[in-house]
Amino acid sequence: MTKNETMTNKPKIILGMGTCGVAAGAKALLEKVEGYIKEKKIDAEIVHVGCIGMCHEEPLLDIVMPKRTRVIYGKVTADIVSKIIHSHVQQDKPEKEHVLSQMLPDDGANPYPGIPYYEEMPFNRKQQRIVLKNCGFINPLSxxxxxxxxxxxxxxxxxxxxxxxxxxxxxxxxxxxxxxxxxxxxxxxxxxxxxxxxxxxxxxxxxxxxxxxxxxxxxxxxxxxxxxxxxxxxxxxxxxxxxxxxxxxxxxxxxxxxxxxxxxxxxxxxxxxxxxxxxxxxxxxxxxxxxxxxxxxxxxxxxxxxxxxxxxxxxxxxxxxxxxxxxxxxxxxxxxxxxxxxxxxxxxxxxYANFGTEKSRGTKVFALTGKINRTGLIEVPMGISLKEIVFDIGGGISDGKAFKAVQTGGPSGGCIPSEIIDTPVEYETLAAVGAIMGSGGMVVMDNASCMVEMARFFLNFTTDESCGKCVPCRIGTKRLLEILERIIAGKAKGNEMDILVELGSTVKAASLCGLGQTAPNPVLSMMRYFKDEYEEHIKDKSCRAGACTALSRYIVSPDTCKMCGICVKGCPVDAISDGTKKSKKPAFIHDDKCIRCGICFEKCPFDVIYTKGAKKAVHAKEEALGEVKA
Amino acid sequence: MEEAEKADVIFVIGSNTTETHPVAALGIKKAVRYKGAKLIVADPRRIDLCRFADLHLGHRPGTDAALINGLLKVIIDEDLTDKKFIAERTECFDDIKDSLKQFTPEYVEKITGVPKERIINAARMYANAKNALIYYTMGITQHTNGTGNVRALANLVLSTGKIGREGSGLNPLRGQNNVQGACDVGALPEYYSGYQKVNDEKNQEKFEKAWGARLSNKLGLTATEMTEAADAERLKAMYVMGENPLLSDPDINHTRHAFEKLEFLVVQDIFMSETAELADVVLPASCFAEKDGTFTNTERRIQMVRKAVEPPEEATEDWKIIIKLSNAFGYKMEYKSPADIMDEIAANTPQYAGISFDRLNGLGIQWPCPDKNHSGTRTLHKEKFTRGKGLFTKVEFIPSRELPDNEYPFILTTGRMLTHYHTGTMTRRSAGPNEHVKEGYVELSHEDANRLNIKNGEKVKVSSRRGQIDIKAKVTDMVSQGIVFIPFHFKEAAANMLTSRELDPVAKIPELKSCAVKIEK
Amino acid sequence: MKVTIDNKEIIANNGETILEAAKRAGINIPTLCHHPKLSNYGGCRVCMVEIKGMNRFVASCTTPVADNIVVETNTTNIRQSRKTVLELILSDHPNDCMTCDKTGDCTLQDLAYEYGVKENPYIGAMRQYPTEDKNPYIIRDFSKCILCAKCTRVCNEIRGVGAIDIMKRGFYAKVAMPFDEVLDCEFCGNCVDVCPVGSLTEKIAKGKGRTWETRKVDTICAYCGVGCGITLHIKDNTVIKVTPTEKESVNNGSLCVKGKFAYDFINSADRLKKPLIKKDGKFVEATWDEAIDYTVKRLKEIKEKHGSDSIGGLSSARCTNEDNYLFQKFMRAGIGTNNVDHCARY
Incomplete structure (x- = not known):
């Protein structure tokens, strides 16, 4: 089978039936397709393939007409699929509204004008597929x-x-x-x-x-x-x-x-x-x-x-x-x-050695996830910079927020902050900045991500997954986690960072296997690059990302409150008084009753509720309100 | 004990080793699990050791001789014998060949119930091993054919030359802490210490001189014969030290009857045993923790026993009581300590000649130890056997004296279990074991239990031609259909109420491992 | 091969661990989970040492020697890390040494002393497991367990029983029977013998005395014919505990349920304490002289009337060689008969 299936005499409808596709609804889509071509008596072959990598566009559906290039549709839902097949299969007219791209023509296939080429899409341009060369292209069962x-x-x-x-x-x-x-x-x-x-x-x-x-x-x-x-x-x-x-x-x-x-x-x-x-x-x-x-x-x-x-x-x-x-x-x-x-x-x-750099040859597959526009499975030549991955391939941070850091190596790895986002993807270079290549997890964090909470998340995972054989990992990770939990709960006493560094180093040096030896990496690297943020949590009891609910206070700006009453109704613990037309007073949040669920903050239609305790503004709306502490 | 690790094949027959000799069993398990040894277990019950066995031969109780002869027959037929060993170290091999003719695998399968393929496999496995060890205990000796069973094993060992080196040999595991020692120092009717025959003039002379007394050259009575003699009123008095024949001997009703006929019975013990109850005089003795001395273990290792605590109140050490008694009786004994006694044992006993207390630290010494500089002997029969050449003996298969019939359809076999010991005087007075296993039980198969509608834990009546007991049923897959097992530790449900007094004619061992019983709800 | 440990040049054997090589050279490295008769585990990390050129500490109990390695066992760094490990263990260990039966015989306690562990810098969760003492022999206090896995290893590797293993993960890992049921096994008690802390203790020894209060006497077990070496722990003329002897022995550190736990018969109230003479069918206490005189009188009468061979003696496989020798000597030289036997046949 060649890339564009040009040998085929029948139209082919290709569905991505990997776990990602199925999760996005590919099964329902498949039923619909099968139903439709049966109903319309269309002589087409349905082909199942694995993940092609563009998880952010799932479910994916490709169509190959005889002697034409393979055309890819993204986010295909059951209600639009009939329209696509009707137009493309029955009339050989790609459905322009939902089309993503077409594959570069080979074997004399005839391309469609006006459709960008798959290989030239930003998501693909910098990728080099060696390991993934067949994924999404062949039927894995054949x-x-x-x-x-x-x-x-x-x-x-x-x-x-x-x-x-x-x-x-x-x-x-x-x-x-x-x-x-x-x-x-x-x-x-x-x-x-x-x-x-x-x-x-x-x-x-x-x-x-x-x-x-x-x-x-x-x-x-x-x-x-x-x-x-x-x-x-x-x-x-x-x-x-x-x-x-x-x-x-x-x-x-x-x-x-x-x-x-x-x-x-x-x-x-x-x-x-x-x-x-x-x-x-x-x-x-x-x-x-x-x-x-x-x-x-x-x-x-x-x-x-x-x-x-x-x-x-x-x-x-x-x-x-x-x-x-x-x-x-x-x-x-x-x-x-x-x-x-x-x-x-x-x-x-x-x-093979041509790809990559002196010490890190070839390509590496990454699962690109987190607060990024284009998530997915990517394969890049070694030596590419993290910046290229995050911004060129991944399309930058979603929801217009700012890039904060990227975590490689999952719970065993470390984070790389924006200052050194130019770091190339190489084993030694990543290790030098406190991260690791890892098996390919890459989690992108934006400025709404709290670096104490992120460390807690990863450490919670490793603590849970420790087998319990050796002391440093069994008890050490648990104690590290408890310290982070105390910091997040606003119960830090002041010397936590020293203990984290000391205990973390012992756990790294003394643990039996890779799990314990790397478990402190996230917290150690995050403390290295985001020391201020840790200090704020410990000393000021504040979380700049607003993610640590125990550290934030919700406050209604009295001057701009429109007294619509929505926040009052939404509060599950009746912690908000006034705030209605009837009361004629702006809403007031009683901090002693507030459970920091954030519902009022989310519901306020006029964005007049803000969190206090953060040193730097995170939310665009707070910035707009000018309620930023120095 | 670490010898097991040197064997390539270990053949355990008639020994529930993990329960009766748990620590010796560790060596067998280690050999199998870590040293690549193969294990053959021959036992009517699916004992715990079967978990580690390559082959389990579950022969019917009392068919040991047939099974062993069957193995030997395969070895000879398949030409797996050690011809050089047979020629140089043994005699009368040809005599037994003919006698084995009938013991074909088919015939042996019929008698023992063991599939012939297993018999053939076991024979090959044993014979082809470079080193092979055999362990046995009362499972093969407590039969009317007990001597024959052991001789059959000896034939097996001799024909394949698996003896006289580490990792090979024929090892009985002794059931009691000092059976070996008691035999060694002459607590036997036919021997002085060191197996010196009492009816040999030279020995008589030697001991008369050493002990300054006239000695009898008439063979004495064995324990079982003493009971019979008491019953026949030929034996009038008995002195029993630390034994409880009323529970340990077969056919308790008969034993009690015989002991009651004695004119005088003196029992020296640490507890009021069933036997002591019948005594005229009871002397309070000391237990192992209350005296100095030596025990000789199953591998002939003489080890120090040390006094740790004082006996209660007026109880005192056995050796002191004997001295008291002897002196009062008019035969003078003078020893300051057990060390003096050992010096006398050494002087009169060639195998113990090199033994004295000051040499017995740590691991002790394995006899023979002929002089004070000798470090002891690990392996016997290295160059030659005690009698010179190893003798093959014809062994016939003689079925158990009492076989199941319509009235008594089950074969009862008796023995020990892990938690308790012998007649239970010690373990049943220890909190842990007594809480753990409170009462006796009869093991019977699921098939038999279903047929008789007996549930696990239910009380049943077990009876033989000699007596009857009430006992809890334990339904298990340890035993096969038609066979039941009762541990003999529990006086309330004493297995020996049922067992038979039939003796092996040579060793005078009773047939405790096989008799006929019936079970009723 | 040549290795250097703490500036000492040592000729090590191929395949030997750093711990073993150091031990032979007289260099003591502390351990908690190591046991020379069990497989190497590497769980407690107390034995960690530094190998020059390696960026991580290694457990000396599991790391084989390599040619020309340079090992440090006692640097400030290592001592600090060991202390941290001990602090971590103690941060999840009840602070009840005052009432613990193991006090004085507890490796964790010894190490805490040696490394000067005082207060607990790591406050946090502690495992709260109920003590299991429903089995007849062993008290299992899981809150004291340090997960060294000696018990599971001895049970599996030495005994071939495998009654217990570790269940759950991480901080909440726990030694357990299948489905965490009440202990039901062969009850050899070897798990108790190897437990370095107070997690496993003998039920009958509870509260009876601690190691410094007891005398220890090495002797031989009085049950089967294997002849296991045992150590009796004695306080006030009472045997309060039995352990396998630590010296060279046929049992090599193992015992069975009887040798380990069936010794309290020694102190049984049922023990015979005075000579007894039966009068009118009832036993009456007598003095030794009365009992001996009466016995001698009766035996003499019978000997006179019926001859020496009308008397028989049963000696004992439970008694010592010395007891047995004197018994048969008395029967033969005193009474004048060879009617002497014992229960070798049952």
Missing amino acids: IDEYIARDGYESARKVLLSMKPEEVIDVVKRSGLRGRGGAGFPTGSKWEFCRKAMGDKKYLICNADEGDPGAFMDRSVLEGDPHSVLEGMIIAGYAIGANEGYIYVRAEYPLAVKHLKLAVPHARENGLLGKNILGTGFDFDIELKQGAGAFVCGEETALIASIEGERGMPRSKPPFPANKGLWGKPTNINNVETFANVPQIILKGAEW
Whole structure:
């Protein structure tokens, strides 16, 4: 299958049926489409694909007419889909009102005039799709479609013509580093495992993606599962393993379903199992479903979980490369790392190394979320600046607010403030500014986000997900969290920042596994860049973002109150007196009764209620009111 | 105890090791779980150790000889014997070959109920191991054919040469803390200490000289024979120290009857036992924590027992009581301490010759220890057996004397359970165990329970030709259909009310592991 | 291989941990969750040390030695971090050493003393779990548990029972039976023996005395024929506790339910305390002289009338070698018969 489906003689209607699409209503849309073409007796094929990345435009529906370019519609709802099909499929006239773009023509397809090209859209212009090259383009349930786009060519090449050492050499030269977050050079990791002594070796694919807001691996598994299987076959051959496991979280039902179909398809095609492609190499893959413990993404905990033990990490060294699953040498890579491998083999180490920078080669997939205009799944060449990602690809901050910081690496990562938004996406550079590359979560925060609350959010997550094995993580994260909770509740005593730094450093230095060793990162990096904000919370008991309700007071500006009574009616605890035409007095909020729910603030039609306690204005309406404390 | 870790195959027969010798079982578990050893368990019950076993042979009680002969037959037929060992270290191998003819896997399956594939697998597993250990206890010895069962095991060991080195051998696990020692120091009717025969003139002379007394050269009576002699009124008086035959011996009604006929009975104990109740004189003795001395464990290890507390009131150490009694009787005994006694044991007992209290710190010493510089002996029979060459003995399969019939359709087997010990005098007076397991029970299978409409926990009547008890039913998959089990620790529901007095003709061991009973609601 | 620990050059064995190498060299590193007979755990982090060139501390109990590493075990940094770890543990531990049976024998207490932990800088939530003492033997106070997992490891690795494991996560992790039910297992008590704090204690020893008040006597268990080494803890002529001996022994630190918990028969009110002579079918207390004289008189009469072989003696597999030797000597040389046996056959 080619990009524009030009070989087809029938119109094709393509629906994004990844988890993001389904969440946005793709199932209802699918029913409507099926109903419509049946009713109108339209001879068209309906194709399901994975996520193409533009989550902000879901549900997506694409139409390809014979010999024409593929046209993409965004935010397609059930009530407009008939109109689109009627116009585009039945009359070959793209429905201009809802059309987003069309793919660049290839194979002599005939483009539609006046529709922008997909590849030239701001969201796509700076992206480079290697891992995601098939996502959204092929039917993930069809091994034939994967094969038609050079799928399993690399596995064939490796098994038929390369020695394991040569494979490792190519991967080493490509500069590929672990995409799970830590960035260990993949080729070297394979080499350790290849050289480790052992009668049996194992290969594990870590698909236990657990960062809140991250969905890179899910999208790859849903949209292009064979690319992962192929990467694993190549890795298995390189390290000398005959058994592979994919440890995938059970909360990814669609990914699990697609893998459950992809593995037998590969077996049927002689690509898994005994004597693959007649080369004498045996390799098979088993799925293990994880029960959703974040810590099981840590490789030794993941191994314990596969072994049937409680998913608790084990100390390293010994590293899994020497003593892993069942005590045997084991190599673990994550989904994205494996998905890169076939492309590297196919197009060469040098081709891959061309993308990115000196120490960080290739591309990286990010799940771009938060207070941004265009959320979605993106793949960018390493070295691109965060600014480009946030503003060019992401389209800047939503609701006209100001950019504050971006968090990479999820609960293990750190934040990058606007002052250093030019920081390039590279492993070392990000680490140097107190953040990490991470597995690809990228949360953008605007100036309504409180940096104490953000740290509390992430720490709450890690505290909850701590397995409880080691003291610094089990009790240390809990105590860090309690300190943040006290700060947010306005109960800080004054020395909290010192304790946070001291205890945070001990938790980092003394914890057993990556979870504890990185859990203090968000709070430490946020304190580093937003020290003032922390100090305000502690000393002034104020939250400039207005997010910490316990620290804010709601006040009605008496001069501008129109006495409409809306706030009085809306208050759930009767904390507002007067404020009605009858009372002839402006509304007054009794702070002792106020529960800081913010309903009055939201409901006031004249924007005369403001929060006090913030040093700097956050809300545009406050600025307009001039009620800004210095 | 760590020897188990050196074995490639461990064969446990007639030993519920995790309950009767829990700490010895740890070695077996460790060998299986961490050292790659394979485990074969032969036991009529699905005992806890089966959780770790590669093979469980659940043979019917009393069919041990058939099972073991069957294993040996497979080993010989498949040519898995150790020919060099047989030639150099044993004799009479050819004699037994013929006697095994009938013990084909099919025949053995019929007798034992063990599927023949398992018999063949077990035989191969055992014979093919580089090192293999056998553990057994009363499960195979408390039968009328008990001696035969042990000899059959010996044949198995000799034919495959699995003895005389670490990780191989035939190990009985002794049931009581100092059974080994009591035997070693001559508490046996036919031996002085060190297994020196009493009917050997030289030994008689040696001990007469050492002890300054005239000694009898007539073999004495075994414990079971003493009961019979008392019943026949040939034995008139008994001195019982720290034993409770009224609960531990088979057929309690009979034992009581016999003891009641005694003209004089003196019992020396720490509690008023069932036997003491019948005594004319009761002497208050001391328990293990109240005296110095030594115990010899199941691996012949002589270890120090140290006095920790004073006995209550006028109770005193057993050795002191014997001295008192002996001196009053007119035979002079003079010892200042147990250390003196051990010195005399060492002087008269070749295996203990090198033992003295000052050498027994820490792990103690395993006998034989022939002199003061000898560090003890870990493995016996390394170069040669005590008798020279290992002797193969024909073993026939003799069914249990009492088999189930229409009137008494169940086979009763008895034994111990984890929480309690022997006749319960100690454990049932300890708060924890007594709260934990308060009363006796009869284990029976789900099938039998369903058939008899018996619910778990319900009281039932169990009776044999000798007696009857009321006892709680425990419905379990530990036992198979037709077999029931009762622990013998509980006097209120004493298993030995039911058991039979039939003896093994050689070892005089009663057949406690198999008799016929019926169960009624 | 050569390693340097606290400026001491040590020849370490391949595969050995830093903790083991240091121990051999006489360098003491504190531990809470480590036990030489159990798998290495690395949970408490008290044993952490610094390896030159590494940016994080490592647990010396789990980290194998590597050639030429330079290790520091007692720098200010490490001591401070250890102290922080101890403070964290104690911030979630009841401050009731005054009434705790473990006081004086508690590793956490010893370390708190050594590291000068005084007040708790980390005020916060504390686990509040009800004490489980419904089982017959063991008091399980989960609020004192430090999650060192020695109990779960000894239960699984040494005993092969696996009755308990850790349930829940993070701060609220808890050692439990399946579904957190009342403890029901083999009750070997080894979990109690390895517990470094007062979380697991013997029910019958509760309130009977603390370690400095007791005398310890090493002896041999009086139950089966294995011959386990045990230590009796004695206060005022009463055995208040039994533990497996810490010295070399056949049981290597293990015991069973009987050896560990069935010793209070020693103090049973049922013990025979005075010689008794039966008169008219009833036992009457007698002096030793009366009892011995009467016995001798009766035995002599019977011997005279019916001969030596009309008397039999049952010796005891429960008694010492010395008791047994004297018993058979008395029967043979005193009475003049070989009618002596014991219950080897049952």
